[in-house]
Amino acid sequence: MHADQPSLQIEALVEGGSRLKGKSADEVNRLPVISSTPTNTLYSPIAPAILGLFASRGAELIDVPILQTADPFLDVEERHGCIFTTESEIGENLCLRPGFTIPICLDHIKSRATARRYAYIGEVFWQNRQGGSEFLEAGIEDIGDAEVATTDARSIGDAYAVLELTLPQFDLAAVIGDKTIFEAVLTALDLPIRWQKRLARAFGAPTHLEVVLGDLVKPMQRRKLGGALSLFVGRGELECLTDHIATAMELAGFSLVAGRTPHEIATRLIESNELTRVSLPKAALEALEDFLSIRVPLEQAPDALRGFASAAGLALGPAFDTFLARADAMAAQGLPFGRLTYDAALGRPHDYYTGLVFEFYVPGTDRALVTGGRYDQLLTLLGADRPIAAVGFSVEIDRVVRLRETIA
Template sequence: MIQLAAPDFSAGLASALEALEAPRVDIPVIQPAEPFLDMAGEDLRRRIFLTESETGESLCLRPEFTIPVCSAHIAQSVATPRRYSYLGQVFRQRREGGNEFYQAGVEDLGEPDEARADARALSEARALIAQFVPGADLSIILGDQSVFEAVVAGLGLPAGWQKRLVHAFGNAQALEAMMARLASPDSAARPDPSVAGFLATEDVAGLEAHIEQVMQETGYSTHASRSPAEIAARLIGKQSLDSTRLSAASLDALKAFLALDVPLDRAASALAGFARDAGLDISGAQQAFKARLDALSERGEDLGAIHWRAAFGRPLDYYTGLVFEVSAGSNNLVLAGGGRYDRMMTLLGAREPIPAVGFSLWLDRIETVRAGK
């Protein structure tokens, strides 16, 4: 296989990353596919290059570094806090550019001061871009999934709807479709006529018996699939979600939140004003948000030069809090992106929760901007 040449500034970038007290880690190119399929999000899942081992194990070419770096950390039982850097090729289908390209970045694991770690990640990403694309006019945008989760929870929606909305965070089209369903639940699909009566009368026992009969008649084994009770519970839950209606006031509040788009030095007051006007208690999320702003200020970052957009997210399912991107160039190319992904560590097998945040740099895009394109 012909090795794609690394950009000429790669050695300097690798040294700069290690100088951040983040020793470089080597990650195999061939990876188990399951963690990426489970946690990376639909946008990345459909672009992964998949293969199989001789034993039938699903494998893939390394599509990104965060998941395998974290998996390696857990497998080696390394103490935290611990920081890692990486630089190497990743492989995934892209709408623009080659399917093989270089990424570099830092994963910051186990730092208990989350505001400090968040600020460090964003600050380091900005500083690296400024160092390797000197003179570029940078655009920095920040979002926060945990604030969105707090707003959705404060609206009093069922847990199932909260999960749906959070899963769609950052996808404007998906969020609009879900909000339309919440505004007009009658437009949702009707249940199958054979089960509609059981659902309408909340006859759980009758529904289970009906499902069991259908499974027997069609030859489905309850040992090889979900049980009638499990299927009934899913149908009832779906019917409940589909019939949920968000009040006009709550829908307006959600729309008002998603419309917030201000410089970061005005973000805390904008968020406080929204919460007050909407009558929502999201004080915990506000405190964490303000702590991050203070940490960024302490690092000397110009908050007026960073933009907070309440609806901004990144197309990876594992993010849980801060998300950000740094862009530059005539085409406003995204050169760096990252965020917080606390839940992923336990999903990957960590025995205890491990706070985690990180960022990645796209070297081919940096090279493009360095060339003045």
């Protein structure tokens, strides 16, 4: 987006848009924004009911400014090319708010809060390949509560309650996945650690995962490298290799931040070298394929996973215990198990997702109304000095409204 365009977007969303001229990002963000005025006409008429539900479930409404520092979205979520960016007068990289989760996590880190439930509602801005660039979202982020099974179940329950409130005339369904179960399978298969990490990163991206599995079955040809590169790659010395590549890039005049970073290049070189030495046994490949094909009603999932593990001779360990505890917590909330499906292949292809993922939809429609999941590694990536548990979801209010209009 052209540097002048974001200011036009903000002028339409901030009371008295003409007051933006000549102001810094901090000054803009101190102006009243729609997220602090839920009755604003830009909001859907169902917003007050949603906010009332959030309050009744113990979630505190938080105000997230529309203008955000862009770097966290670019570095952590790799949203290059799909967010609306500009620069401040002092050269700060800024963007229109593409989401709420990262700003809320940063606020949690800064405030040094303990366990807290954050509620939000407001517009987000990003280029969607399916069309559109402005969307209304609401959700709850549950941060700092280490009771994983309980908070997972509560997040699913929160999301279901929103849809049950706003779409009472529609049948609802959900699909649930769990990255920790997939990682437990990889560990039980005793794959090399770097291969486990690569497969885990591809989890949730079926095409990419298929390519990685293909590489494992048919090892790549060894790449010819010379000098120090060959030495560092052969020994798997990631830090030394990263420094060597960074020095070479600087001498050649290449940017260290535009495109792939020296660390990413070094990691890929070492992984590619390991591909030449590893071949996945047929039994292990078949076990992975059998696992990824599991898709059953959630109430049948424990037996399906037990059957898979027994047939493959694998132990799923603590990940399966958490899975069972979550199912018990969901049952205690009275969630409709008959409408919930477990899909072993469902995930998110981001490193910071660490366990549960879920989606709610209306059967017969083509897109999810709600997406959610656990992201325990995100706060550490954003600068937290210790691991912090986190799970949450977002509801696409625009899609909910369109469905309501089909009834009206």
